[in-house]
Amino acid sequence: MLRMFNDGVAMMLLFLAVYLFARQRWRWGCVLFSLAVSIKMNVLLFAPALFFLLLQSCGILRTAWYLLVCAAIQVALGYPFLKHNWWGYVNRAFDLSRVFAFKWTVNWRFLDEATFVSGGFALLLLLGHVFFMVLLLDKHFHIVGTIRAVMMKPFAVYEPFPIQSEIVVTSLFVMNFVGVVFSRTLHYQFYAWYYPTLPYLLWCSDLPLLLKMAALLNNEYAFNTFPSTTMSSIMLQLTNLFLLITLYLNQKSNSFVPYLDAESRLKLTAFVNEECFDGARQLALYYGSVTENLADGARVASIDEHEVVLSLPTMKLTLAVGFGSSGPVTGEGYGRQVLTEMLREAGAGLRAGNTMGKLISREYTKEKELERLVNALDEPHERTDARQSLRQRTTATTVTTTTTSTMTTTSV
Incomplete structure (x- = not known):
């Protein structure tokens, strides 16, 4: 039972939620997202991108409503525990000061244990997480522009703006990857947090194919090396940090769609x-x-x-x-x-x-008419060629027959 981790179940619900978000089903997506959070806290790494997606698509009031739905699900699921010891439940469920065991770390094995468990190192990772999160949120959502836009009509209720599915998926996956890179530790089962998104993120970058394949292999090597080594953890961290920086600097229009704020x-x-x-x-x-x-x-x-x-x-x-x-x-x-x-x-x-339909129809008709005329012009030539071929075959047959008759007469 010890190896039956809940990471896979949580990520299954999360990816179903991402699918619903990409289909603009925000309410049901938030329901599944909250259910995933109730299983595993790492799902909250997707939350910053989801918040700005909701703001851009739905405005302040609808966003507040969807967040209330998420909170209500958390309260309903935790009610039996909240009823008896609400402080203990909240404190343990959201224990951000927890210290992880050094023996299981995959990504920080090259550090000594004292540094790994220190509060200064945890603060440094938090600052790095916040820094890259703000950079990439601004790249995707133009934070100031989004906030100014929704504040123009803060209490307006309007139908959600459709957002391209590529934008939804990319922003969610990138925000999760930021959290992975600056995670205080990655255990072996945590690979499920981001491995399904890794090929997508690599192909969102403008890296050469060989480097993309190398990044996949480096991650595979690190998570298939037990116990983790200094080399495996260094390779993992450098690879993922390099990919994160590449995603920020990437300017390919067919990979990172530039956001219209x-x-x-x-x-x-x-x-x-x-x-x-x-x-x-x-x-x-x-x-x-x-x-x-x-x-x-x-x-x-x-x-x-x-x-x-x-x-x-x-x-x-x-x-x-x-x-x-x-x-x-x-x-x-x-x-x-x-x-x-x-x-x-x-x-x-x-x-x-x-109209555009008429113009396209006319162009299609013209092409068909031109094709018909070309075929009509080619047809007489084909008939002439066929007649010439027939004459040649007839002449050849006549010559052959005459030659055969002459040979027969001579023999007689």
């Missing part, structure tokens, strides 16, 4: 809905190729780095219009330029009686 999203949404007369309706008519009736009352629901999401109340659906080669949009100024050009193109197209 919440303030810019709100301003760009207001730009189309309030400053551009009939703008959302024109976008729906031209790029969405919907009918006049369906486009009535269209409004921009949200804007992210790659697309404008239109709300069509008549259909009770949303319509996504991508920025195409103009994306990703990573700032308000550039976003205004892209949207202005899209609205200009939509207006000109509608005045000419065109």
